[in-house]
Amino acid sequence: KNQVEQSPQSLIILEGKNCTLQCNYTVSPFSNLRWYKQDTGRGPVSLTIMTFSENTKSNGRYTATLDADTKQSSLHITASQLSDSASYICVVSSGGYNKLIFGAGTRLAVHP
Amino acid sequence: EPEVTQTPSHQVTQMGQEVILRCVPISNHLYFYWYRQILGQKVEFLVSFYNNEISEKSEIFDDQFSVERPDGSNFTLKIRSTKLEDSAMYFCASSEMSGHSSSYEQYFGPGTRLTVT
Numbered sequence: 001k002n003q004v005e006q007s008p009q010s011l012i013i014l015e016g017k018n019c020t021l022q023c024n025y026t027v028s029p030f031s032n033l034r035w036y037k038q039d040t041g042r043g044p045v046s047l048t049i050m051t052f053s054e055n056t057k058s059n060g061r062y063t064a065t066l067d068a069d070t071k072q073s074s075l076h077i078t079a080s081q082l083s084d085s086a087s088y089i090c091v092v093s094s095g096g097y098n099k100l101i102f103g104a105g106t107r108l109a110v111h112p
Numbered sequence: 113e114p115e116v117t118q119t120p121s122h123q124v125t126q127m128g129q130e131v132i133l134r135c136v137p138i139s140n141h142l143y144f145y146w147y148r149q150i151l152g153q154k155v156e157f158l159v160s161f162y163n164n165e166i167s168e169k170s171e172i173f174d175d176q177f178s179v180e181r182p183d184g185s186n187f188t189l190k191i192r193s194t195k196l197e198d199s200a201m202y203f204c205a206s207s208e209m210s211g212h213s214s215s216y217e218q219y220f221g222p223g224t225r226l227t228v229t
Contacts, residue, residue: 032216043116043203043220044155089155098207098216099168100147102155 002027004103012109021106023073023090031093035064035075038087080110114138116221124227133189133224135204144187145205194228201225
């Protein structure tokens with residue numbers, strides 16, 4: 001069964017600190033892996049997309065890594081800001097039409 | 113910057129009624145999707161649509177659901193006879209292309225919150 005698991009479920013950090021979120025997946029066929037940011041009551045917004053041949057990709061203070069052999073990914077957030085408070089969702093795309101399989105997300109709270 | 117729009121933002125309906133959720137994808141996009149998110153749960157894929165036909169659907173997308181692109185701009189999701197368990201946030205998404213490339217981004221709308229009473 002296709003699954004995307006994320007940890008931790010929730011995380012609280014202080015403004016300015018770094019954090020790393022984890023994702024493990026079992027999805028076949030695999031097309032690409034995405035990290036999305038979702039604010040409460042809003043649609044997901046893409047942060048990064050990586051194919052199996054890409055090991056790392058950055059988008060500003062966000063850096064995602066992918067190990068296609070172990071089927072693991074991480075999202076590292078540097079110098080966190082209050083506006084980073086949101087759910088961060090690992091999403092694996094499967095098949096030619098890019099059906100997205102979502103993880104449950106990590107709810108991040110950045111405190112001043 | 114172009115964006116996906118959805119209407120209404122919130123829809124309240126009685127069990128057994130039909131609802132139509134509307135989406136306007138980004139204008140040059142060719143692939144369209146519906147997802148739903150039950151409160152507190154994961155986002156779930158419902159259906160993908162390309163070239164005026166369904167390209168893939170999940171087991172959630174049963175005979176009660178249908179999608180349509182009635183004109184050149186709108187993309188709709190119809191639920192024929194709503195059930196209490198259909199209460200969720202429904203997201204529309206669109207992409208320019210599809211495939212394995214990392215450039216095939218899906219852009220999501222703000223969602224329609226459907227409440228079935």
